[in-house]
Amino acid sequence: MNSPVPPLIARRHFLHDCGVGLGKMALAALLTEAFSPAARANGLLAPRQPHFPAKAKRVIHLFMGGAPSQLDLFDYKPELTRLEGQPLPPSVIGGQRYAFIRPDAAVMGPRFKFSRHGQSGAELSEMLPHLAKIVDDVCLIKSVRTDQFNHAPAQLLFNTGFQQPGRPSIGSWALYGLGAETQELPAFAVMSTGSGLSGGSALWSSGFLPTIYNGVRLRAQGDPILNVSSPAGVDPHLQRDTLDLVGKLNQQRLARDGDPEIATRLANYEMAFKLQTSAPELMDLKSESKETIALYGCDPDKPSFARACLLARRMIERGVRFVNIYHEGWDAHSDVIGNSRKNCGATDQASAALVTDLKQRGLLDDTLVIWGGEFGRTPMVENNAALGRSGGRDHHPQAFTMWMAGGGVKAGLTYGATDDLGFHIVENPLHVYDIQATILHLLGFDHEHLTYRSQGRDFRLTDVHGKVTRALLA
Numbered sequence: 001m002n003s004p005v006p007p008l009i010a011r012r013h014f015l016h017d018c019g020v021g022l023g024k025m026a027l028a029a030l031l032t033e034a035f036s037p038a039a040r041a042n043g044l045l046a047p048r049q050p051h052f053p054a055k056a057k058r059v060i061h062l063f064m065g066g067a068p069s070q071l072d073l074f075d076y077k078p079e080l081t082r083l084e085g086q087p088l089p090p091s092v093i094g095g096q097r098y099a100f101i102r103p104d105a106a107v108m109g110p111r112f113k114f115s116r117h118g119q120s121g122a123e124l125s126e127m128l129p130h131l132a133k134i135v136d137d138v139c140l141i142k143s144v145r146t147d148q149f150n151h152a153p154a155q156l157l158f159n160t161g162f163q164q165p166g167r168p169s170i171g172s173w174a175l176y177g178l179g180a181e182t183q184e185l186p187a188f189a190v191m192s193t194g195s196g197l198s199g200g201s202a203l204w205s206s207g208f209l210p211t212i213y214n215g216v217r218l219r220a221q222g223d224p225i226l227n228v229s230s231p232a233g234v235d236p237h238l239q240r241d242t243l244d245l246v247g248k249l250n251q252q253r254l255a256r257d258g259d260p261e262i263a264t265r266l267a268n269y270e271m272a273f274k275l276q277t278s279a280p281e282l283m284d285l286k287s288e289s290k291e292t293i294a295l296y297g298c299d300p301d302k303p304s305f306a307r308a309c310l311l312a313r314r315m316i317e318r319g320v321r322f323v324n325i326y327h328e329g330w331d332a333h334s335d336v337i338g339n340s341r342k343n344c345g346a347t348d349q350a351s352a353a354l355v356t357d358l359k360q361r362g363l364l365d366d367t368l369v370i371w372g373g374e375f376g377r378t379p380m381v382e383n384n385a386a387l388g389r390s391g392g393r394d395h396h397p398q399a400f401t402m403w404m405a406g407g408g409v410k411a412g413l414t415y416g417a418t419d420d421l422g423f424h425i426v427e428n429p430l431h432v433y434d435i436q437a438t439i440l441h442l443l444g445f446d447h448e449h450l451t452y453r454s455q456g457r458d459f460r461l462t463d464v465h466g467k468v469t470r471a472l473l474a
Helices: 007-018 021-035 037-042 078-082 129-133 151-160 170-178 200-204 236-257 260-283 290-296 305-317 336-360 432-442
Strands: 058-063 114-117 122-125 138-145 188-192 322-326 367-372 376-384 389-396 400-405 425-427 452-454 457-459
Touching: 058 151, 058 170, 058 305, 058 336, 114 129, 129 336, 138 425, 138 432, 151 200, 151 432, 170 188, 170 322, 170 432, 188 305, 200 322, 236 260, 260 305, 290 305, 290 336, 305 322, 305 336, 336 367, 336 389, 367 432, 376 400
Parallel strands: 058 322, 058 367, 188 322
Antiparallel strands: 114 122, 138 400, 367 400, 376 389, 452 457
Protein backbone atom coordinates (compact mmCIF):
# COMPACT_ATOMS: atom_id res chain seq x y z
CA MET A 1 0.00 0.00 0.00
CA ASN A 2 1.40 3.39 -0.92
CA SER A 3 1.86 5.87 1.87
CA PRO A 4 -0.63 8.78 1.90
CA VAL A 5 2.28 11.01 2.89
CA PRO A 6 3.78 12.73 -0.18
CA PRO A 7 6.96 10.79 -1.05
CA LEU A 8 9.02 13.98 -1.34
CA ILE A 9 8.71 14.48 2.40
CA ALA A 10 11.22 11.73 3.06
CA ARG A 11 13.70 13.76 0.99
CA ARG A 12 12.87 17.14 2.49
CA HIS A 13 16.32 17.80 3.92
CA PHE A 14 17.98 16.91 0.61
CA LEU A 15 15.76 19.32 -1.30
CA HIS A 16 16.15 22.05 1.29
CA ASP A 17 19.92 21.83 1.56
CA CYS A 18 20.47 21.67 -2.20
CA GLY A 19 18.79 25.05 -2.61
CA VAL A 20 17.06 24.01 -5.83
CA GLY A 21 14.46 26.75 -6.17
CA LEU A 22 12.08 24.80 -8.39
CA GLY A 23 12.17 21.79 -6.07
CA LYS A 24 11.53 23.95 -3.04
CA MET A 25 8.62 25.71 -4.73
CA ALA A 26 7.03 22.44 -5.84
CA LEU A 27 7.52 20.90 -2.42
CA ALA A 28 6.02 23.89 -0.66
CA ALA A 29 2.95 23.82 -2.90
CA LEU A 30 2.50 20.10 -2.42
CA LEU A 31 2.80 20.28 1.34
CA THR A 32 0.56 23.28 1.71
CA GLU A 33 -2.17 21.47 -0.18
CA ALA A 34 -1.70 18.14 1.57
CA PHE A 35 -1.37 19.36 5.14
CA SER A 36 -3.64 22.36 5.53
CA PRO A 37 -6.09 22.00 8.43
CA ALA A 38 -8.95 22.09 5.96
CA ALA A 39 -7.43 19.12 4.13
CA ARG A 40 -7.14 17.00 7.26
CA ALA A 41 -10.34 15.05 6.53
CA ASN A 42 -9.33 14.30 2.94
CA GLY A 43 -5.60 13.91 3.48
CA LEU A 44 -3.70 11.72 5.90
CA LEU A 45 -6.83 10.73 7.81
CA ALA A 46 -9.25 10.55 4.89
CA PRO A 47 -11.29 7.32 4.86
CA ARG A 48 -9.68 4.81 2.52
CA GLN A 49 -10.69 1.46 1.10
CA PRO A 50 -8.71 -1.62 2.21
CA HIS A 51 -7.30 -4.22 -0.17
CA PHE A 52 -10.56 -6.22 -0.16
CA PRO A 53 -13.98 -6.02 1.53
CA ALA A 54 -13.50 -6.02 5.27
CA LYS A 55 -15.43 -8.02 7.85
CA ALA A 56 -14.38 -5.63 10.64
CA LYS A 57 -14.62 -1.85 10.38
CA ARG A 58 -13.30 -1.15 13.87
CA VAL A 59 -11.46 -2.87 16.73
CA ILE A 60 -11.70 -2.86 20.53
CA HIS A 61 -8.61 -4.50 22.00
CA LEU A 62 -8.85 -5.49 25.68
CA PHE A 63 -5.20 -6.11 26.58
CA MET A 64 -4.61 -7.92 29.86
CA GLY A 65 -1.15 -6.67 30.79
CA GLY A 66 0.93 -8.95 33.00
CA ALA A 67 -0.44 -12.16 31.45
CA PRO A 68 -3.48 -14.02 32.86
CA SER A 69 -3.02 -17.63 33.92
CA GLN A 70 -4.52 -19.69 31.12
CA LEU A 71 -4.26 -22.80 33.29
CA ASP A 72 -6.58 -21.30 35.91
CA LEU A 73 -9.02 -19.61 33.52
CA PHE A 74 -9.22 -21.33 30.13
CA ASP A 75 -7.04 -24.42 29.67
CA TYR A 76 -8.13 -27.11 32.11
CA LYS A 77 -5.49 -29.77 32.82
CA PRO A 78 -6.56 -32.39 35.38
CA GLU A 79 -3.23 -34.17 34.86
CA LEU A 80 -1.56 -31.29 36.69
CA THR A 81 -3.70 -32.02 39.73
CA ARG A 82 -2.59 -35.64 39.65
CA LEU A 83 1.08 -34.65 39.45
CA GLU A 84 0.88 -31.75 41.92
CA GLY A 85 4.01 -31.44 44.02
CA GLN A 86 6.17 -33.42 41.62
CA PRO A 87 8.63 -31.93 39.10
CA LEU A 88 7.86 -32.11 35.40
CA PRO A 89 9.96 -34.60 33.44
CA PRO A 90 13.14 -32.98 32.05
CA SER A 91 12.07 -34.09 28.58
CA VAL A 92 9.09 -31.74 28.84
CA ILE A 93 11.10 -28.77 30.05
CA GLY A 94 13.83 -29.14 27.42
CA GLY A 95 16.19 -26.18 27.49
CA GLN A 96 13.62 -23.68 28.76
CA ARG A 97 14.96 -21.33 31.42
CA TYR A 98 12.89 -19.23 33.79
CA ALA A 99 13.52 -15.99 35.63
CA PHE A 100 12.13 -16.91 39.04
CA ILE A 101 11.78 -20.70 39.24
CA ARG A 102 14.03 -23.67 38.65
CA PRO A 103 13.19 -26.12 35.85
CA ASP A 104 12.55 -28.78 38.49
CA ALA A 105 9.94 -26.65 40.31
CA ALA A 106 6.92 -28.61 41.50
CA VAL A 107 3.77 -28.92 39.42
CA MET A 108 0.74 -26.88 40.53
CA GLY A 109 -2.70 -27.94 39.35
CA PRO A 110 -5.56 -25.61 38.39
CA ARG A 111 -6.76 -23.60 41.37
CA PHE A 112 -10.42 -23.36 40.33
CA LYS A 113 -13.23 -25.60 39.15
CA PHE A 114 -13.93 -25.86 35.42
CA SER A 115 -17.15 -26.71 33.60
CA ARG A 116 -18.52 -26.68 30.06
CA HIS A 117 -20.87 -23.98 28.79
CA GLY A 118 -23.12 -23.14 25.87
CA GLN A 119 -23.90 -25.18 22.81
CA SER A 120 -20.20 -25.11 21.94
CA GLY A 121 -19.33 -26.88 25.19
CA ALA A 122 -16.36 -24.59 25.80
CA GLU A 123 -14.59 -25.29 29.08
CA LEU A 124 -14.10 -22.31 31.39
CA SER A 125 -13.05 -21.62 34.96
CA GLU A 126 -15.57 -20.66 37.61
CA MET A 127 -13.77 -17.30 37.68
CA LEU A 128 -15.41 -16.39 34.34
CA PRO A 129 -19.16 -16.72 34.97
CA HIS A 130 -20.05 -13.82 32.66
CA LEU A 131 -17.90 -15.01 29.78
CA ALA A 132 -19.60 -18.39 30.21
CA LYS A 133 -22.95 -16.76 29.34
CA ILE A 134 -21.69 -15.50 25.97
CA VAL A 135 -19.22 -18.26 25.15
CA ASP A 136 -21.13 -19.16 21.98
CA ASP A 137 -20.36 -15.66 20.65
CA VAL A 138 -16.64 -16.06 21.28
CA CYS A 139 -13.75 -17.72 19.46
CA LEU A 140 -11.47 -19.21 22.12
CA ILE A 141 -7.85 -19.68 20.97
CA LYS A 142 -5.79 -21.98 23.24
CA SER A 143 -2.63 -22.29 21.14
CA VAL A 144 -1.00 -18.86 20.98
CA ARG A 145 2.76 -18.60 21.45
CA THR A 146 5.34 -15.84 21.53
CA ASP A 147 9.13 -15.45 21.33
CA GLN A 148 9.39 -13.14 24.35
CA PHE A 149 9.32 -14.10 28.04
CA ASN A 150 9.67 -10.67 29.69
CA HIS A 151 6.75 -8.28 29.97
CA ALA A 152 7.90 -5.19 28.08
CA PRO A 153 9.33 -7.02 25.04
CA ALA A 154 6.33 -9.38 24.90
CA GLN A 155 3.81 -6.54 25.19
CA LEU A 156 5.65 -4.64 22.47
CA LEU A 157 5.77 -7.71 20.23
CA PHE A 158 2.03 -8.27 20.49
CA ASN A 159 1.12 -4.61 20.01
CA THR A 160 3.74 -3.53 17.46
CA GLY A 161 5.27 -6.68 15.94
CA PHE A 162 8.71 -5.96 17.39
CA GLN A 163 10.23 -6.47 20.83
CA GLN A 164 11.80 -2.99 21.06
CA PRO A 165 10.15 0.45 20.95
CA GLY A 166 9.99 2.32 17.68
CA ARG A 167 7.55 0.37 15.50
CA PRO A 168 3.93 1.36 14.77
CA SER A 169 1.22 -0.25 16.86
CA ILE A 170 -1.65 -2.27 15.42
CA GLY A 171 -3.99 0.68 15.94
CA SER A 172 -1.62 2.99 14.06
CA TRP A 173 -1.41 0.54 11.14
CA ALA A 174 -5.22 0.32 11.07
CA LEU A 175 -5.56 4.10 11.03
CA TYR A 176 -2.85 4.45 8.38
CA GLY A 177 -4.60 1.91 6.18
CA LEU A 178 -8.23 2.85 6.72
CA GLY A 179 -8.17 6.52 7.69
CA ALA A 180 -10.64 8.07 10.12
CA GLU A 181 -14.41 8.16 10.21
CA THR A 182 -14.64 10.97 12.77
CA GLN A 183 -13.25 14.48 12.98
CA GLU A 184 -14.68 15.11 16.44
CA LEU A 185 -12.73 12.49 18.40
CA PRO A 186 -9.33 10.81 18.06
CA ALA A 187 -9.67 7.92 15.61
CA PHE A 188 -7.32 5.80 17.75
CA ALA A 189 -8.09 6.04 21.47
CA VAL A 190 -6.30 4.46 24.43
CA MET A 191 -7.38 3.90 28.04
CA SER A 192 -5.52 2.27 30.93
CA THR A 193 -7.24 0.90 34.01
CA GLY A 194 -4.56 -1.07 35.81
CA SER A 195 -1.32 -0.41 37.67
CA GLY A 196 0.87 0.72 34.78
CA LEU A 197 2.28 -0.96 31.70
CA SER A 198 5.75 -2.41 31.27
CA GLY A 199 5.78 -1.47 27.58
CA GLY A 200 4.64 2.11 28.24
CA SER A 201 3.35 4.47 25.59
CA ALA A 202 5.34 2.63 22.90
CA LEU A 203 2.43 0.14 22.88
CA TRP A 204 0.21 2.66 21.09
CA SER A 205 2.90 4.66 19.32
CA SER A 206 2.87 5.37 15.60
CA GLY A 207 6.59 4.55 15.47
CA PHE A 208 8.05 5.68 12.15
CA LEU A 209 4.60 6.50 10.75
CA PRO A 210 3.58 10.16 10.94
CA THR A 211 2.56 10.93 14.52
CA ILE A 212 -0.95 11.80 13.40
CA TYR A 213 -1.46 8.01 13.60
CA ASN A 214 -0.51 7.88 17.29
CA GLY A 215 -2.99 6.55 19.81
CA VAL A 216 -4.45 9.31 22.00
CA ARG A 217 -4.63 8.39 25.67
CA LEU A 218 -7.80 9.39 27.51
CA ARG A 219 -7.40 9.98 31.21
CA ALA A 220 -9.60 8.29 33.78
CA GLN A 221 -10.19 11.44 35.86
CA GLY A 222 -10.36 15.15 35.19
CA ASP A 223 -10.16 16.33 31.62
CA PRO A 224 -10.26 13.29 29.30
CA ILE A 225 -7.19 14.69 27.57
CA LEU A 226 -4.68 16.77 29.50
CA ASN A 227 -4.88 20.54 28.92
CA VAL A 228 -7.86 20.28 26.57
CA SER A 229 -9.86 22.79 28.65
CA SER A 230 -9.29 26.50 28.12
CA PRO A 231 -7.70 28.49 30.94
CA ALA A 232 -9.95 30.80 32.92
CA GLY A 233 -10.68 34.03 31.06
CA VAL A 234 -10.12 32.64 27.55
CA ASP A 235 -13.38 32.81 25.60
CA PRO A 236 -14.09 30.78 22.42
CA HIS A 237 -13.63 33.76 20.10
CA LEU A 238 -10.18 34.60 21.49
CA GLN A 239 -9.21 30.96 21.34
CA ARG A 240 -10.37 30.64 17.72
CA ASP A 241 -8.42 33.77 16.73
CA THR A 242 -5.34 32.43 18.51
CA LEU A 243 -5.59 29.06 16.78
CA ASP A 244 -5.99 30.73 13.40
CA LEU A 245 -2.88 32.87 13.96
CA VAL A 246 -0.82 29.92 15.20
CA GLY A 247 -2.10 27.89 12.26
CA LYS A 248 -0.91 30.50 9.75
CA LEU A 249 2.54 30.57 11.35
CA ASN A 250 2.73 26.78 11.33
CA GLN A 251 1.64 26.72 7.69
CA GLN A 252 4.48 29.06 6.78
CA ARG A 253 6.95 26.87 8.63
CA LEU A 254 5.50 23.74 7.03
CA ALA A 255 5.86 25.20 3.55
CA ARG A 256 9.44 26.17 4.31
CA ASP A 257 10.68 23.02 6.09
CA GLY A 258 8.32 20.32 4.84
CA ASP A 259 8.27 18.53 8.19
CA PRO A 260 5.16 16.28 8.43
CA GLU A 261 5.17 16.66 12.20
CA ILE A 262 4.11 20.28 11.71
CA ALA A 263 1.09 18.94 9.85
CA THR A 264 0.34 16.72 12.83
CA ARG A 265 0.59 19.73 15.12
CA LEU A 266 -1.87 21.65 12.96
CA ALA A 267 -4.34 18.78 13.00
CA ASN A 268 -3.93 18.30 16.75
CA TYR A 269 -4.70 21.95 17.50
CA GLU A 270 -7.92 21.66 15.53
CA MET A 271 -8.79 18.36 17.19
CA ALA A 272 -8.16 19.80 20.66
CA PHE A 273 -10.54 22.67 19.88
CA LYS A 274 -13.28 20.21 18.84
CA LEU A 275 -12.59 17.96 21.83
CA GLN A 276 -13.65 20.72 24.19
CA THR A 277 -17.19 19.87 23.11
CA SER A 278 -17.00 16.25 22.00
CA ALA A 279 -14.89 14.80 24.86
CA PRO A 280 -17.15 15.91 27.76
CA GLU A 281 -20.18 14.62 25.86
CA LEU A 282 -18.43 11.29 25.29
CA MET A 283 -17.45 10.88 28.93
CA ASP A 284 -20.86 11.86 30.33
CA LEU A 285 -22.77 8.60 30.85
CA LYS A 286 -26.03 10.19 32.00
CA SER A 287 -27.66 9.31 28.69
CA GLU A 288 -27.04 5.60 29.25
CA SER A 289 -29.94 3.59 30.66
CA LYS A 290 -29.88 2.02 34.11
CA GLU A 291 -30.04 -1.36 32.41
CA THR A 292 -26.89 -0.65 30.41
CA ILE A 293 -25.00 0.63 33.47
CA ALA A 294 -26.03 -2.50 35.36
CA LEU A 295 -25.03 -4.73 32.43
CA TYR A 296 -21.45 -3.41 32.59
CA GLY A 297 -21.47 -3.22 36.38
CA CYS A 298 -19.86 0.21 36.49
CA ASP A 299 -20.22 3.37 38.50
CA PRO A 300 -20.60 6.12 35.86
CA ASP A 301 -18.58 8.55 37.98
CA LYS A 302 -15.68 6.31 38.99
CA PRO A 303 -12.78 5.12 36.81
CA SER A 304 -12.80 1.38 36.20
CA PHE A 305 -12.29 -1.22 33.49
CA ALA A 306 -16.08 -1.53 33.25
CA ARG A 307 -16.50 2.20 32.64
CA ALA A 308 -13.74 2.07 30.03
CA CYS A 309 -15.56 -0.75 28.19
CA LEU A 310 -18.77 1.27 28.11
CA LEU A 311 -16.84 4.29 26.85
CA ALA A 312 -15.27 2.10 24.15
CA ARG A 313 -18.74 1.21 22.87
CA ARG A 314 -19.69 4.90 22.85
CA MET A 315 -16.49 5.72 20.96
CA ILE A 316 -17.04 3.25 18.15
CA GLU A 317 -20.62 4.52 17.82
CA ARG A 318 -19.10 7.96 17.21
CA GLY A 319 -16.71 6.76 14.53
CA VAL A 320 -13.55 5.91 16.49
CA ARG A 321 -11.63 3.33 14.51
CA PHE A 322 -9.47 1.58 17.13
CA VAL A 323 -9.77 1.47 20.93
CA ASN A 324 -7.16 -0.03 23.24
CA ILE A 325 -8.03 -0.73 26.88
CA TYR A 326 -5.00 -1.87 28.87
CA HIS A 327 -5.66 -3.57 32.20
CA GLU A 328 -2.36 -4.23 33.93
CA GLY A 329 -2.08 -6.36 37.05
CA TRP A 330 -2.18 -10.02 35.98
CA ASP A 331 1.48 -10.79 36.81
CA ALA A 332 0.81 -13.55 39.36
CA HIS A 333 4.29 -14.52 40.57
CA SER A 334 2.61 -15.02 43.92
CA ASP A 335 -0.94 -15.94 44.98
CA VAL A 336 -2.36 -16.81 41.58
CA ILE A 337 -5.69 -17.49 43.32
CA GLY A 338 -6.02 -13.97 44.72
CA ASN A 339 -4.67 -12.39 41.55
CA SER A 340 -7.18 -14.21 39.35
CA ARG A 341 -10.09 -13.43 41.66
CA LYS A 342 -9.22 -9.74 41.74
CA ASN A 343 -8.67 -9.28 38.02
CA CYS A 344 -11.55 -11.48 36.88
CA GLY A 345 -13.75 -9.55 39.28
CA ALA A 346 -12.65 -6.33 37.60
CA THR A 347 -12.86 -7.48 33.96
CA ASP A 348 -15.12 -10.51 33.39
CA GLN A 349 -18.53 -8.84 33.64
CA ALA A 350 -17.56 -5.80 31.57
CA SER A 351 -15.79 -7.81 28.86
CA ALA A 352 -18.86 -10.00 28.39
CA ALA A 353 -21.16 -6.97 28.64
CA LEU A 354 -19.25 -5.26 25.83
CA VAL A 355 -19.87 -8.21 23.50
CA THR A 356 -23.53 -8.42 24.56
CA ASP A 357 -24.09 -4.68 24.17
CA LEU A 358 -22.47 -4.57 20.74
CA LYS A 359 -24.57 -7.52 19.63
CA GLN A 360 -27.81 -5.96 20.88
CA ARG A 361 -27.04 -2.75 18.99
CA GLY A 362 -26.15 -4.52 15.74
CA LEU A 363 -22.49 -3.50 16.01
CA LEU A 364 -20.80 -6.81 16.78
CA ASP A 365 -20.81 -8.13 13.21
CA ASP A 366 -18.38 -5.43 12.06
CA THR A 367 -16.59 -4.70 15.36
CA LEU A 368 -13.71 -7.00 16.32
CA VAL A 369 -13.24 -7.50 20.07
CA ILE A 370 -9.91 -8.98 21.22
CA TRP A 371 -9.08 -10.17 24.78
CA GLY A 372 -5.74 -11.48 26.01
CA GLY A 373 -2.27 -10.78 27.39
CA GLU A 374 1.33 -11.03 26.26
CA PHE A 375 2.10 -14.66 27.24
CA GLY A 376 0.94 -17.43 29.59
CA ARG A 377 1.87 -18.81 33.00
CA THR A 378 3.84 -21.94 33.93
CA PRO A 379 2.35 -25.29 35.00
CA MET A 380 4.94 -25.20 37.80
CA VAL A 381 4.51 -23.25 41.01
CA GLU A 382 6.60 -20.24 41.98
CA ASN A 383 7.58 -20.28 45.65
CA ASN A 384 10.35 -17.93 46.69
CA ALA A 385 10.71 -17.12 50.38
CA ALA A 386 13.43 -14.55 49.72
CA LEU A 387 11.04 -12.56 47.53
CA GLY A 388 8.01 -13.29 49.68
CA ARG A 389 6.30 -15.27 46.94
CA SER A 390 4.17 -18.40 47.18
CA GLY A 391 1.50 -20.09 45.13
CA GLY A 392 2.32 -18.16 41.96
CA ARG A 393 3.24 -18.99 38.38
CA ASP A 394 6.17 -17.73 36.29
CA HIS A 395 6.11 -16.47 32.67
CA HIS A 396 5.36 -19.05 29.99
CA PRO A 397 5.84 -18.02 26.34
CA GLN A 398 5.25 -21.48 24.83
CA ALA A 399 1.46 -21.46 25.13
CA PHE A 400 -1.33 -19.13 26.20
CA THR A 401 -5.01 -18.44 25.56
CA MET A 402 -6.88 -15.46 24.19
CA TRP A 403 -10.33 -14.88 22.68
CA MET A 404 -11.94 -12.85 19.94
CA ALA A 405 -15.54 -11.99 19.12
CA GLY A 406 -17.40 -10.33 16.25
CA GLY A 407 -15.80 -8.73 13.24
CA GLY A 408 -15.85 -11.82 11.04
CA VAL A 409 -14.52 -14.30 13.62
CA LYS A 410 -16.11 -17.74 13.86
CA ALA A 411 -18.30 -17.76 16.97
CA GLY A 412 -18.49 -20.75 19.32
CA LEU A 413 -15.14 -22.14 18.18
CA THR A 414 -12.41 -23.48 20.46
CA TYR A 415 -9.22 -23.55 18.42
CA GLY A 416 -5.91 -25.23 19.21
CA ALA A 417 -4.80 -27.39 22.11
CA THR A 418 -1.88 -27.93 24.46
CA ASP A 419 -0.51 -31.18 25.89
CA ASP A 420 -1.84 -32.78 29.08
CA LEU A 421 0.49 -30.60 31.14
CA GLY A 422 -0.39 -27.34 29.40
CA PHE A 423 3.27 -26.87 28.54
CA HIS A 424 3.54 -27.31 24.75
CA ILE A 425 1.08 -26.70 21.93
CA VAL A 426 0.09 -29.94 20.24
CA GLU A 427 -2.63 -28.73 17.86
CA ASN A 428 -2.86 -25.66 15.58
CA PRO A 429 -0.07 -23.44 16.96
CA LEU A 430 -0.51 -19.72 16.36
CA HIS A 431 2.33 -17.27 16.71
CA VAL A 432 1.62 -13.66 17.69
CA TYR A 433 2.45 -12.73 14.07
CA ASP A 434 -0.33 -15.04 12.87
CA ILE A 435 -2.78 -13.25 15.18
CA GLN A 436 -1.68 -9.90 13.77
CA ALA A 437 -1.98 -11.13 10.18
CA THR A 438 -5.50 -12.39 10.92
CA ILE A 439 -6.54 -9.09 12.54
CA LEU A 440 -5.36 -7.16 9.48
CA HIS A 441 -7.15 -9.64 7.21
CA LEU A 442 -10.41 -9.03 9.07
CA LEU A 443 -9.86 -5.30 8.51
CA GLY A 444 -9.53 -5.98 4.79
CA PHE A 445 -5.75 -5.98 4.40
CA ASP A 446 -3.19 -8.36 3.00
CA HIS A 447 -0.65 -8.06 5.82
CA GLU A 448 2.22 -8.53 3.37
CA HIS A 449 1.14 -5.49 1.34
CA LEU A 450 0.18 -3.02 4.06
CA THR A 451 3.62 -1.41 4.13
CA TYR A 452 5.39 1.85 4.82
CA ARG A 453 8.81 2.84 3.52
CA SER A 454 11.22 3.99 6.21
CA GLN A 455 15.01 4.13 6.26
CA GLY A 456 15.25 2.70 2.78
CA ARG A 457 13.00 -0.34 3.05
CA ASP A 458 9.35 -1.29 3.29
CA PHE A 459 8.14 -2.24 6.76
CA ARG A 460 4.97 -4.03 7.79
CA LEU A 461 3.36 -4.99 11.10
CA THR A 462 4.26 -8.67 10.73
CA ASP A 463 7.78 -7.96 9.41
CA VAL A 464 8.71 -11.12 7.43
CA HIS A 465 6.43 -13.42 9.42
CA GLY A 466 2.81 -14.38 9.92
CA LYS A 467 0.01 -16.12 8.09
CA VAL A 468 -3.74 -15.63 8.16
CA THR A 469 -5.49 -18.35 10.16
CA ARG A 470 -8.53 -18.96 7.99
CA ALA A 471 -10.00 -21.53 10.37
CA LEU A 472 -10.83 -18.61 12.68
CA LEU A 473 -12.86 -16.79 10.02
CA ALA A 474 -16.64 -17.01 9.84
